[in-house]
Amino acid sequence: MGGCFTMIKEPQCSIRNCIHLIGVKSDGGESDPEKNERVVCRAFPDGIPDEIAYGDNKHSKPFPGDSGIQYEQEKPE
DSSP states (O other): OOOOOOOOOOOHHHHTTBTTEEEEEOOSTTTOTTTTOEEEESSOTTOOOHHHHTSSOOOOSOOTTSTTOOOOBOOOO
16 A cells, blocks of 8 residues: 555645735754644744634634734735
């Protein structure tokens, strides 16, 4: 049989095209780059809370720890 792999769910902030999304941050180093991966943005540089990143909270209103930055949709060109 083939190897084992993990399917990673796409964060809602990416699907909604938030302009503040930075990407994925990892603390695993070169030896284990997937260790401690978390989705980060300007509002949550240490990791977006799961209820925003993967849940139903659209972060259209202030949320504890968001530094006054909320969801803004990317403008079409």
